[in-house]
Amino acid sequence: MxxxxxxxxxxxxxxxxxxxxxxxxxxxxxxxxxxxxxxAPPEFAEGRAVFRTVTPVVMKGSGYSEDGVRGPRQAWVLPGEREWAGYFQGNLRRKAETLGLDAGVGLESVFWVGPRTSVVGKYGSKPGAAVEVELSGAPQTLRALWSWGLGQANSTGCGWIAT
Structure with a gap:
């Protein structure tokens, strides 16, 4: 564990x-x-990291369709869907800012997306998928992300990065 x-x-x-x-x-x-x-987290001295998660990455989107119509509630988005990369990027920056670290972290590539999986929690299910992504940023920020996880609901085990 x-x-x-x-x-x-x-x-x-x-x-x-x-x-x-x-x-x-x-x-x-x-x-x-x-x-x-x-x-100890890897050094990431080059300012680049490839992370592969062993649990699904979950991410909320705006809930708006491509037509600009908002659904009845905020929608979960999956890797590859229209809003996922932008919301994922914002999540990375917020984590860095929360820790007082350099927030210039970026999503460079998505190499792999696993099958859709639903994580069931106290407030219903959250769809997500394991991913392999390349990130760039300050080494200290990348080390913190390695220890924290990717996406939302990390305290429930979502977005856990393979060691």
Missing amino acids: EFGSPLPQVVRALASGFKERELLDWGGVALRLTGLSVL
Whole structure:
């Protein structure tokens, strides 16, 4: 099982708490802790990164059709759909700004899109797909994104980047 955060103090707190336990109750499932390691993010010294997610990337769009008509609610968009790249790019920038990092991060390419998958949560299902993308930006920003994940709903496990 992997836990991640772009904030080192959160990772240190998790690691410290886990070191004191032999058993973790994860939603009623008993998990025996047999080892713990902290993974440092890659350096990304060239200012480029290729990320492939192992869980679906979910992204909300505007809810407007190509005719400019807004649907009854905000719509989820999938990679390759009209609004996905723009909303994905905005999500990357907001994450960088939230952490006080260089927000000049960009989506360069989408190399692969996995099959559509629905993630079911407290407020219904969210459609998404795993992706492989190339990003450019400041190395520190790319390291934070590697630790945070891509798209929305990262705290529920969406957009987890393969290590």
